[in-house]
Amino acid sequence: MWVIRLLLTVIVLVAALLVGVLVHAVTWVVGKFDEKACLRMRSSYVRQGMRLVWLMGGGKATVIGKENILTDRAALFVCNHRSLLDIVLCLSLIPVPVGVIAKIELEKIPLLRMQMRDIRCLFLDRKDNRQGLKVILKAIEYVKGGQTMLIFPEGTRGKVEGELLPFHAGSFKIATKAKAPVVPVTIVGMGDVLEDHFPRLKRAPVVIEFGTPIETASMSREEIKELPERVRTIIAETYARNRELIHS
Numbered sequence: 355m356w357v358i359r360l361l362l363t364v365i366v367l368v369a370a371l372l373v374g375v376l377v378h379a380v381t382w383v384v385g386k387f388d389e390k391a392c393l394r395m396r397s398s399y400v401r402q403g404m405r406l407v408w409l410m411g412g413g414k415a416t417v418i419g420k421e422n423i424l425t426d427r428a429a430l431f432v433c434n435h436r437s438l439l440d441i442v443l444c445l446s447l448i449p450v451p452v453g454v455i456a457k458i459e460l461e462k463i464p465l466l467r468m469q470m471r472d473i474r475c476l477f478l479d480r481k482d483n484r485q486g487l488k489v490i491l492k493a494i495e496y497v498k499g500g501q502t503m504l505i506f507p508e509g510t511r512g513k514v515e516g517e518l519l520p521f522h523a524g525s526f527k528i529a530t531k532a533k534a535p536v537v538p539v540t541i542v543g544m545g546d547v548l549e550d551h552f553p554r555l556k557r558a559p560v561v562i563e564f565g566t567p568i569e570t571a572s573m574s575r576e577e578i579k580e581l582p583e584r585v586r587t588i589i590a591e592t593y594a595r596n597r598e599l600i601h602s
Contacts, residue, residue, distance in 0.1 A: 363411030
């Protein structure tokens, strides 16, 4: 049964990417007259595509804190990272254009690269500090211009469900330099959907919580320095609390 689900999920993903070529062409014309409308259309298409992929391959997601998803101004969503499906779930739920800071390996996949660039995703090479700095600076520029961004500050997927890796402090400069709020995002149970038995897909329960936005505009230097650990603590505590929802 899981093989059929996996094949259907892959088919839906590939179909979404192929149709995305047509969407790219149509919105390219729109962009010549209205860049914001172009971005909204492309983001809406990607969001619907991710919803289909999650519906086909993901678990049963309980969403907490929808009221904390800022839609009236740019923000930095900061999420723990356990699965390939984390991006799928997040993009399916955030109802505004949102770019992702993703690993550079994804840039090598042609159709996926085009779709990600269309919604202003940026590709980070963790082995190249100079390139990484350029990505952070570009993300700051995007957020200042009104673009919401999503980042996984652990830098890579965690291998053990519930154990957070250290957060890279540089990730938070995207918010503090742009004076934008940080929204902590905590996903629980994603390892049981895919990673713990890759490539088998399992319909396991997942909880995702959008935390209270943390304003950064008036932060002191000391508060900025403590921000990464503060957000990591919030996500760790939220994870522990919501894990009980899954196992209760």
